Amino acid sequence: MNTIRFEHVSKSYGKTEVIKDLNLEIPSGQRVILLGPSGCGKTTTLRMIAGLEEITGGDLYMGESRVNDVESGDRNVAMVFQNYALFPHMTVYKNIAFGLRTYKLTKAEIQEKVEAIMGVLELKEYKDRLPRQLSGGQRQRVALARAAVKNARYFLLDEPLSNLDAQLRAQARKELVKLHEMNHPTFVYVTHDQIEAMTIGQKVVLMYGGNIQMADTPYNIYHRPINVFTARFIGSPPMNILKVRLTEGKLKIGHDLVELEDDWLALLTRTGKDEFYLGIRPEEVLLSHRDDGNCVQIAVKYAENYGNRLGIYFDIEEAECVASVEIGQGLGSSSQVFWSLKPSKLSFFDVETEKNIGYPEKYQKQENETLLHAEQLLHLQGA
Structure with a gap:
């Protein structure tokens, strides 16, 4: 060997x-x-x-x-x-x-x-x-x-x-x-x-x-980056990293309170801490003109045209964030838009150690099934 x-x-x-x-x-x-x-x-x-x-x-x-x-x-x-x-x-x-x-x-x-x-x-x-x-x-x-x-x-x-x-x-x-x-x-x-x-x-x-x-x-x-360094080094633009707080069973992002799925809430609560770094890839930031009642209101700073995508830049307190969205939604010209969290695409990191705290079991299972299906397709294509 x-x-x-x-x-x-x-x-x-x-x-x-x-x-x-x-x-x-x-x-x-x-x-x-x-x-x-x-x-x-x-x-x-x-x-x-x-x-x-x-x-x-x-x-x-x-x-x-x-x-x-x-x-x-x-x-x-x-x-x-x-x-x-x-x-x-x-x-x-x-x-x-x-x-x-x-x-x-x-x-x-x-x-x-x-x-x-x-x-x-x-x-x-x-x-x-x-x-x-x-x-x-x-x-x-x-x-x-x-x-x-x-x-x-x-x-x-x-x-x-x-x-x-x-x-x-x-x-x-x-x-x-x-x-x-x-x-x-x-x-x-x-x-x-x-x-x-x-x-x-x-x-x-x-x-x-x-x-x-x-x-x-x-x-x-x-x-699934293991720590904040990995999250920030990999990707262009890199993963958005912003400090959030767990408050009365909700997640405080900037000035807004957002409800979390029970699986995420249980995982965060088990750490015994109330402050975390939230990580999310730019292409997984879901923006809309409509407030669905459980989202974060953001102010668009500026937009960058990538050719096939649009980069929407905004601040959450001191953290500059970016969303990568399809062109043609009119988001780049809006001053106020709303960000809805996609639970399966979130990562949370310990503020002190900057290490990933893990993921709910159901998302790990879904991911494993997706990867297995992709491997089977590749095998069939190569046969």
């Missing part, structure tokens, strides 16, 4: 600790994304897997072997860097074949492997060109091909798409998934780009300050 396991791993540069008591297991053959802002420790974590950074404390296992002292060349890894690192004097074919130089293969075997990977990444027509004769997207595909042709157990990628424009990145994401599905190596990918993380990853590990904030599926990272 090609698992990767960190047990209480730390990494320091002098007196500065950049990775703090890291505990993480990456399943064999899975696509795992290390996501986070600059300086969070994600690249350092990847480099420790590759053997390019020494571990200060703790243990790193690859498969069943402890690899703290194993040289990089002996770890059966292939790595793709941000700058591609192609040899300028070698053709595309020779750059890709270079990755096989230590495998003791015959010339015919090398040619077979190189031709196969060039076919997958649509590089055959460029095989005799030098890197300077290629576009950025083509050079990136050559770098991927050179790493993938080794058929290593571990495929490590450090922001390989960051130099590409948006259109090329979208195509490259598909190619990365296709490469992984060929041989299913354990795939660890570093990025600060949320779209890359959500579209490529089967599991996303969100890091900040040398610590793991949350490690889960893209769906749960987005819809």
